[in-house]
Amino acid sequence: MRRAQTVVVVPSRTIEKFHEPPAETQAYEERLLCLLLTLRDPSVHVVYVTSNPVADEIVDYYLGLLPADTRANARERLTMISADDPSVRPLSAKLLERPTLLTRIRWAIEDHEDAYLVPYVTTELEYALGRELDLPVQGADPALAHLGTKSGGRELFARAGVAHPLGVEHVRSRADVIAAIARLRAVRARLGQVVVKLDDGVSGEGNAIVELRGLPRSGTRTELHKIAERVDAMRLQATGVAPHEYFERLERGGGIVEERIVARELRSPSVQLELSPVGAVVVSTHDQILSDDMCVGCRFPAEPAYAATITEAAARIGAELVREGAIGRAAIDFIVARNRSGSWSAYAIEINLRKGATTHPLYALELVTGGAYDPAAASFRLPDGSTRHYVATDYLASPRLCALGNGVLLAHVDRPRLDPDGCGVVFHMLSGLTELGRIGMTVIGRTAADAQERFEAVQSALLTAAANLESEVAVVA
Known part of the structure; x- marks a missing residue:
């Protein structure tokens, strides 16, 4: 029997955003709930900590995505802990102020010899939390935080010899x-x-x-x-x-x-890396979906026409990050411009030395399919050799969606269970539905076209359900 492993997820976001409401903070803390799918391995235990309690129906939704043979005892290997603190402060700071909560987390760890802390971003707060819990932190040392800034990224691109604006x-x-x-x-x-x-x-x-x-x-x-x-x-x-x-x-x-790079055709792809002392491994490429220059989603994997180009550039940047001592997940954002010859030129834009908008969709895909990304082929392959694609967003938003609520939402899309081959939809940020009228989802298909078609179908189903419910309420009134 495998030794028990405990994953302690503290999705603390020590990131300053303009005018972020508490409901949005909570929704972002729930983006990593896809890690509950690690419970498909019977040796894994998960401790998931949030500022406010996660609704039981949301937890049940994720457990319902597990294979039937592991679903029964998955709940026993899951501990949900809430700080009961809605203030817009980093979750790690709230925990460090509450010794009782730290004790609850320690008690929930099955085996301290095989446990680690998973934050959203690593700052001095997350490292202090790791010390208090006596757990290794899955993320870069805060002393390297400058590498994840726009200025630090540009300086590193220059050292790595990678083109940038x-x-x-x-x-x-x-x-x-x-x-x-x-x-x-x-x-x-x-x-x-x-x-x-x-x-x-x-x-x-x-x-x-x-x-x-x-x-x-x-x-x-x-x-x-x-x-x-x-x-x-x-x-x-x-x-x-x-x-x-x-x-x-x-x-x-x-x-x-x-x-600002200008061309007849521009794309905004990214490359996700896993950094360790032995090197940088490319784990994904994505095409970002932009709205008014803001990232609102992604398509996976990136277009083959430039996937190799950005992969090679990201590998050089990753090697430089490893030389600096960085570990954990990182993502490199690019802009690619189509030349008159039809080829693409790539420019490195930013280093995200943390988890980001492409992290949780990839986690979801990996955990529901058991597949992995092949950088040489620029494709994601399952053990049987078949490929998978997805379209993901954190910004499926409409004022009408506020009326749905989680229970109604899941009922109107027929309480989705993933297909046996892993195709279908995985929702996230579900708690943002009622107050923000916004949720996220990762929609998996066998081809890029299949994933896009499924995405549009789910989006249409949700908006139609919200409109119908709104009409029913109006009639009753």
């Missing part, structure tokens, strides 16, 4: 942004747009676009004044954020200014 690192004020743009225009006179990015921004929320076309020539007397006018009129990607709030964040955490 023209830019300036470590800007911290409006004046720095203006000076950086002037420097870039001196190098590239026909620069049409730049993007200002917060070093710690996520999902494109920390980005702002500055239009430069029509400015005086570089070096002329009025150039800086005109650049300042364009900076004051820059388009912020985050909604409801005033320019002064943005620059306050920039002053606190720093950022970059870089050219």
